[in-house]
Amino acid sequence: MSKNDARLRVGMAQIAPVWLDKQMTIAKIIFQINEAADKKCELLVFGEGLLPGYPFWLGLTHATEFDSKMQKEMHAHYVRNAIQIEAGELQDITNLCRDRKISVYLGLIERPLNRGGHSLYCSLVYIDAKGEIQSVHRKLQPTYDERLTWSPGDGNGLQVHPLKKFTVGGLNCWENWMPLPRTALYGLGEDLHIAVWPGSDHNTRDITRFIARESRSFVISVSSLMNRKDFPNDTPYLDKILQDCPDVLANGGSCIAGPDGEWIIEPQIGKEGLIIQDIDFNRVLEERQNFDVVGHYSRPDVTRLTVNRERQSILDIEDNTKPKG
16 A cells, blocks of 8 residues: 555535525635645535535524415525536536546535425535546435425435545434444445534534544544524525524534544634645554454344435336337
8 A cells, every 4th residue: 555545635615605595605615626626635525515505594483384485485495596416507516526636525405306306405425536426415314403494315325435545435414423324334344434514513523533433434524604694685584584593503613533533633613714634544444453343343143234225216117108100
């Protein structure tokens, strides 16, 4: 193993979106990718649902009110600014990844055509340095009020990817607390775990070190930022959203833990921009000596996990129509 192959420069883009404006947020993402590439990053990670933003209005505007005109209009606004990958809406980003030779994990709100094109999924997309989308992981279980606007995903995105000597995989927010999805990634050989969050160190400060120590892997937790001032002036129902809105909704907390569970970068609070760190794959091999959760410290003859990675859809079309003439 060459020293160069074992070392990886990673970047964490701890930024706020241009909230619920997909085109302006894409512009911010492109800026961050270029900056990371200029600084020789080989992997750049963005927070959960950054494109076009987390549904903060749900917790601020009595979102459980049934048949509310406001909630319907806010949801429709969210849908219009969500991403249809099949329509090429990530093309500028994938082309840039190819041109700058950088891999990216991007949290976004997806409205996939294979589920009708109108429901929303909190997805984590992996784009490799060739500019190819290698996986789209739809969050398995939206959390609490998120269920009022996001749909539950499937296991298709429980995948890992080679990145130099590393094997990288990722989960969205509280999925990282779910033992079985974590185990699925471990079993696929993951040794660099990506955990994305909407923001705040209360999410990242415990689970990041826990997963690192459990898996003996590097864990990169990346969060977004969001302050009261970050809501655009043309946001629908802005006055109602701001009525009970705190000054800080997401304070960041992006961080990195090593395979021994100790901090490499402690949670970064309120710092906007790019955070860079070099990591060494050999640290994984060292820490797997005494514990390997799916290897020498497992008992597959006693307990094992079955994973369904089929992409779920309401339709299974069998079309035997013959062409006319």
